[in-house]
Amino acid sequence: MRKLARLWTKTEASTLLALLLNLLLAYVVYAVCRGIYLLENYAYFADGLSPDLLWRMCKGGYMFDRTAITYTNLPYIALMLLPLWSKENNTYKRVCKWLYMVVNGAAVAVNLADAVYFPYTLRRTTTTVFDEFSNETNLGGVFLTEVARHWYLVLAFVVLAYAMHRLYVKPRTLREWYDTRAKKWRYAGVMLLSLAVAVPLCIGACRGGLGHGIRPITINNANQYVNRPIECAVVLNTPFSLLRTIGKSVFEKPHYYDSEESLDAVYTPIHRPQADTLRRKNVVILIVESFGREYIGALNKDVEGYKGYTPCLDEIIGRSATFRYSYCNGRKSIDGMPSVLSGIPMFVEPFVLTPASMNTYTGIAGLLAAEGYDTAFFHGANRGSMGFMAFANKIGFGQYYGRQDYAADSRFGGDADFDGHWGIWDEPFLQYFCTKMGEMKEPFMTALFTVSSHHPFVIPDAYKDVYKEEELPIHKCVRYTDHAIGRFFEEAARQPWFANTLFVITSDHTNISNHPEYQTDLGRFCAPVIIYDPSGGIAPGVREGIAQQTDIMPTVLGQLGYGKPYLAFGVDLFDTPAEETFAVNYLNGVYQYVRGGYVLQFDGHRTTGLYALDDRLMRHNLAGQADCQAQMEAEVKALIQQYMDRMVDDRLVPDVRPTTESE
Numbered sequence: 001m002r003k004l005a006r007l008w009t010k011t012e013a014s015t016l017l018a019l020l021l022n023l024l025l026a027y028v029v030y031a032v033c034r035g036i037y038l039l040e041n042y043a044y045f046a047d048g049l050s051p052d053l054l055w056r057m058c059k060g061g062y063m064f065d066r067t068a069i070t071y072t073n074l075p076y077i078a079l080m081l082l083p084l085w086s087k088e089n090n091t092y093k094r095v096c097k098w099l100y101m102v103v104n105g106a107a108v109a110v111n112l113a114d115a116v117y118f119p120y121t122l123r124r125t126t127t128t129v130f131d132e133f134s135n136e137t138n139l140g141g142v143f144l145t146e147v148a149r150h151w152y153l154v155l156a157f158v159v160l161a162y163a164m165h166r167l168y169v170k171p172r173t174l175r176e177w178y179d180t181r182a183k184k185w186r187y188a189g190v191m192l193l194s195l196a197v198a199v200p201l202c203i204g205a206c207r208g209g210l211g212h213g214i215r216p217i218t219i220n221n222a223n224q225y226v227n228r229p230i231e232c233a234v235v236l237n238t239p240f241s242l243l244r245t246i247g248k249s250v251f252e253k254p255h256y257y258d259s260e261e262s263l264d265a266v267y268t269p270i271h272r273p274q275a276d277t278l279r280r281k282n283v284v285i286l287i288v289e290s291f292g293r294e295y296i297g298a299l300n301k302d303v304e305g306y307k308g309y310t311p312c313l314d315e316i317i318g319r320s321a322t323f324r325y326s327y328c329n330g331r332k333s334i335d336g337m338p339s340v341l342s343g344i345p346m347f348v349e350p351f352v353l354t355p356a357s358m359n360t361y362t363g364i365a366g367l368l369a370a371e372g373y374d375t376a377f378f379h380g381a382n383r384g385s386m387g388f389m390a391f392a393n394k395i396g397f398g399q400y401y402g403r404q405d406y407a408a409d410s411r412f413g414g415d416a417d418f419d420g421h422w423g424i425w426d427e428p429f430l431q432y433f434c435t436k437m438g439e440m441k442e443p444f445m446t447a448l449f450t451v452s453s454h455h456p457f458v459i460p461d462a463y464k465d466v467y468k469e470e471e472l473p474i475h476k477c478v479r480y481t482d483h484a485i486g487r488f489f490e491e492a493a494r495q496p497w498f499a500n501t502l503f504v505i506t507s508d509h510t511n512i513s514n515h516p517e518y519q520t521d522l523g524r525f526c527a528p529v530i531i532y533d534p535s536g537g538i539a540p541g542v543r544e545g546i547a548q549q550t551d552i553m554p555t556v557l558g559q560l561g562y563g564k565p566y567l568a569f570g571v572d573l574f575d576t577p578a579e580e581t582f583a584v585n586y587l588n589g590v591y592q593y594v595r596g597g598y599v600l601q602f603d604g605h606r607t608t609g610l611y612a613l614d615d616r617l618m619r620h621n622l623a624g625q626a627d628c629q630a631q632m633e634a635e636v637k638a639l640i641q642q643y644m645d646r647m648v649d650d651r652l653v654p655d656v657r658p659t660t661e662s663e
Contacts, residue, residue, distance in 0.1 A: 343568025366396020
């Protein structure tokens, strides 16, 4: 029996070990391809290349290689682990090997070919390349020319393919294993167990992890490991970029306007302020998880029978400027970040999940950092959660502080303050936020994204008898986070930097509702936009007009007297007449455009609805009955075309135009 057990272990280890070694070989090949990619385009990356950056690139590269290798080798992994007794057959083994060779050989080919294409795009190739060249007839000649010019890459492909062929490990099986029925079923059991273990591991590898708050890894996550956007090309691999953008050509140019001049005459997102003196005030932006307008008492005084949940925020609002109507630009946390910090709304798909996230753009942090501001982003979750660290780095934040940074600070409670789901409880993390700002050089610009008012809607044990269950499970979380915000402002008011600071409070999106007016197509986007200037520079009170998240950057820059051109799909709320303010969002294929007392619903081709804003339950469709409809259609078409054109052409900064070879 012992001899049989040893034989069984040896045989099974051989099968599983062969699979692991062959996958490891694929990792090595991908790493070699990355090195060749870097060497081929070294001039583009040499500036700023350091051992630390190379190490970060390697760490990031491992993440993306893991996803690409797992995705592309799923059939091979399945064939190797399926409990088939016929696997002893040499034909079966050859099929497995050639499947492995074809899949990974193709990966090598596209990685090496993309090294040649990089100088033309400064990014890894995505599936948009097929649309880009769909009407070209000379691709064969171009391809052959580049093959001749880059013969050494062809040689590299041959060497790598031969190495995979020679180093491929074949699984060994022994015929004596299958001479009884019991042995066959034992073999099947071990392989089924191996397959069961492999399934979650493969899912985690494809997604980029299995932890809480981790969304499927996207090309935008490469920004987390680099100093400059161009360096993302080294971190990524081409199979990953292609796989992640299959079926995701979400941005297509419409042709509502024939010329750029006629388009700009209706709407342009380029701001050209006339200010010439920068007022060097600190800027603090609080993005509060799920804190819809519905939960805030001070913003719902006209709602009959309303019960508020935010006494602390209500008191702050009494000293702040708010707006009669205010909206978020998306329905997810990953939509709130670009909207609030870069003035980029969500159209069709979350911006950071699309290939356009690799375009050149910045945000309020990058603009102010260029003016000497110290900048930092705070999020109580794990570093990298939700892709926030990558996005913050992309748009110019100099520092990022997350759960690990909080835990490493001995002045605070460490991981004892972890909520067990998402991150550090809001109350201690907001105190940490306040403390860290006291250590920054003024002027500073910071943003914080809270975590506690989030599903599964739990609060610290110490507050369970204070904030009890109410109508909705989120209500107790709203009360707790409101308390945390109140404590933050109490502490901030004692700091020397407080009086010279402009505060903005908004939410990332809305959440569950129990008020009918907040359950409509538009009501689900109702979010606060609160601007507080302790120095009294902004008069408190409710302003007429419409505010949206994408207005925050232009409004803050206007208050600072920022005088350089920038892009934002919003307006300076304090320098724009109320009748010219607007909001836009996208819901299931329909653009909702709010302006002048109405909301227009437009599906990209025609108006599907028009409602008065005082029709809070959106019961009376006025499409075809109101004089404003034609003008609103013209404006929303211009807004959509500006957005799509600039996404496709990579024009998310002022005065950038696509160039041609002749230019």
